[in-house]
Amino acid sequence: MFENVNKDFLPIKAHYFLFNAATGPVVPFLPTIAKQLGFSGFLVGTIYTILPISGLVAKPLFGALADKFKIHKILLLIFQTIVAIAMFTIHFIPEIDNNANYTLICDGDASLQICSKTGFSQKIINNVTTDTIHMNVSCQVSCKASQDMYTEICSNWKASQFCDLANSSIISDTDKFDFILTFDKFHDLYIEKCMYLHIFSAQFSDNIPHKPACKNYVRTFCSATCHNNPTFNQLLHEAEVSEKSKQNSTYQFHSFLWATIISWVGMAVVVSIADTICFNLFGNEKNKEYGKQKMWGSIGFGIFGISAGYLVDVFSEGKLEKDYTCIFYIMLVIMIFDIIVSTTLRKKNPECSEDEPSILWELVTVFKDGNVLVFGWWCIGAGMCTSVVWNFLFWYTEDLAGSSQITRLKTLQGLLTGIQCFLGELPFNFISGSVLRKLGHVNVMSLVLLIYAIRFMAYSTVSNPWWFLIIEVLHGPTLGLCWPTMVSYGDKVTPPGSKATIQGFIGAVFEGIGVSSGSLICGWLIDTYGGVTMLRAFSVGTLLWLTCFWLIQLLLQKLKKSSIQMGHNHLANYANPDDAINMTMSRELETYFKE
Numbered sequence: 107m108f109e110n111v112n113k114d115f116l117p118i119k120a121h122y123f124l125f126n127a128a129t130g131p132v133v134p135f136l137p138t139i140a141k142q143l144g145f146s147g148f149l150v151g152t153i154y155t156i157l158p159i160s161g162l163v164a165k166p167l168f169g170a171l172a173d174k175f176k177i178h179k180i181l182l183l184i185f186q187t188i189v190a191i192a193m194f195t196i197h198f199i200p201e202i203d204n205n206a207n208y209t210l211i212c213d214g215d216a217s218l219q220i221c222s223k224t225g226f227s228q229k230i231i232n233n234v235t236t237d238t239i240h241m242n243v244s245c246q247v248s249c250k251a252s253q254d255m256y257t258e259i260c261s262n263w264k265a266s267q268f269c270d271l272a273n274s275s276i277i278s279d280t281d282k283f284d285f286i287l288t289f290d291k292f293h294d295l296y297i298e299k300c301m302y303l304h305i306f307s308a309q310f311s312d313n314i315p316h317k318p319a320c321k322n323y324v325r326t327f328c329s330a331t332c333h334n335n336p337t338f339n340q341l342l343h344e345a346e347v348s349e350k351s352k353q354n355s356t357y358q359f360h361s362f363l364w365a366t367i368i369s370w371v372g373m374a375v376v377v378s379i380a381d382t383i384c385f386n387l388f389g390n391e392k393n394k395e396y397g398k399q400k401m402w403g404s405i406g407f408g409i410f411g412i413s414a415g416y417l418v419d420v421f422s423e424g425k426l427e428k429d430y431t432c433i434f435y436i437m438l439v440i441m442i443f444d445i446i447v448s449t450t451l452r453k454k455n456p457e458c459s460e461d462e463p464s465i466l467w468e469l470v471t472v473f474k475d476g477n478v479l480v481f482g483w484w485c486i487g488a489g490m491c492t493s494v495v496w497n498f499l500f501w502y503t504e505d506l507a508g509s510s511q512i513t514r515l516k517t518l519q520g521l522l523t524g525i526q527c528f529l530g531e532l533p534f535n536f537i538s539g540s541v542l543r544k545l546g547h548v549n550v551m552s553l554v555l556l557i558y559a560i561r562f563m564a565y566s567t568v569s570n571p572w573w574f575l576i577i578e579v580l581h582g583p584t585l586g587l588c589w590p591t592m593v594s595y596g597d598k599v600t601p602p603g604s605k606a607t608i609q610g611f612i613g614a615v616f617e618g619i620g621v622s623s624g625s626l627i628c629g630w631l632i633d634t635y636g637g638v639t640m641l642r643a644f645s646v647g648t649l650l651w652l653t654c655f656w657l658i659q660l661l662l663q664k665l666k667k668s669s670i671q672m673g674h675n676h677l678a679n680y681a682n683p684d685d686a687i688n689m690t691m692s693r694e695l696e697t698y699f700k701e
Contacts, residue, residue, distance in 0.1 A: 124444035127406035131414030131433040144202030151629015158617040161374035189372035190441040197434040216318030221300040249328035251281035408527035415520020487651040489620015491558040502637040534586030562645035
């Protein structure tokens, strides 16, 4: 049975499987991990604006170093280690302690009034009002001072150090008093978009607990921070005047940002150098064999992506927040195996060519054709659409799940990953050649944008995220067709000797401009207007982008007599369909890593 298996190819197959099995369980969940840490949608969008650019800068830089000094294997092993370490450190980044403004009301017993413009999510309400695991919770509190408040604290809270202040007639508007409040047991109410939390004790600088009780009605404005408490962090995060603007100055944000940047750079270099080694192994047969090797990466990604979602749900049972510990340890263990396997990779001595064309001249020659520019326009639009799926689809499912109390959310997200991989990308990578032959590149480009618009609108109309399992079948005719179309069209419009340069440029436009800008816009929209508005805005925007794409196509047809004279017969002529499939088989998987 295994007689026909080429043993020289086994290490590269194993590398693709193990590397994607290691990173696959972590990468799709990073946006939701960032959300759980307390980052806003705009901050996450900003992070995912930077990541594709960092990967695109790293690939040619370290690729040139590898070619210059013939250290491909050494760099591969180094950056595999860097990926493992950087990605594993994300697990140890603590959640941001949110700060919010609220009102301290004292009328008999004291309580905190915390309000939200849109109302708190049902999950937060249930956690605060029904859970009993938050006994002895403490929060740092700072409140605006007043003579009436000092009087009640002195006489009824029994804090004698405030008696002199109560009798003082000089109290400025900037005076504040600080204390630590605790909750022994919740006797809380949720009324008209406001949460009322009963205070059990207050502790001032004397370190003596005082019972908050007032004979007269008094109220004052305060701000609070609750350390290492998920429930209150979630409550304060949704509060009306929560302090989110300072998130980017926290060490958590910078730790997450640099850990992900280093991880992305590492993954980009590993993928790029591994592909170089793979192409080198097959020599002139690379177009026939490349896809067969990278397909194992898709299999590893799909299997462990599904498993990761289920395991996160299992290990999170009985906890207020999702426990992602298991997927980081899975990543670390499998990455170690991948490093061991990669030490067995062998690279042949490359054949050098003295007649290499000027990269600048290649670009100038190709960009003289207006069809290349309109193709770049399409790549940017497709990249912006792809950013929604990559970076904010899971974020949106979490928002839906929070409002409808969906259980097994991570299992659902894992299944979505599996459908994207096995029912979307793999089959459409295989049939892309036939589809492009029959429809032509321009029509397929239009189809991709059209189905993206339908897909986003479908997401926005569904209230139960489990229905996404059906919608996710559209991943095939969108992202599944996107890569083969880009690569094969780039092959069509590129003169001999400059194909590698243009393929690199296509990736730069798609990810460096499209995905980056789309992530920023998407993060801002979801943070400002919510997920439904974001999806519908992208749906309408995609249709407008498609309209511009066709208008420019019509303009080009009028400017030139025929597409034949331009050297591009888009609807009738299709070159190298098999080459397009083999070059992009499972390269789709690389896009999950935002190289």
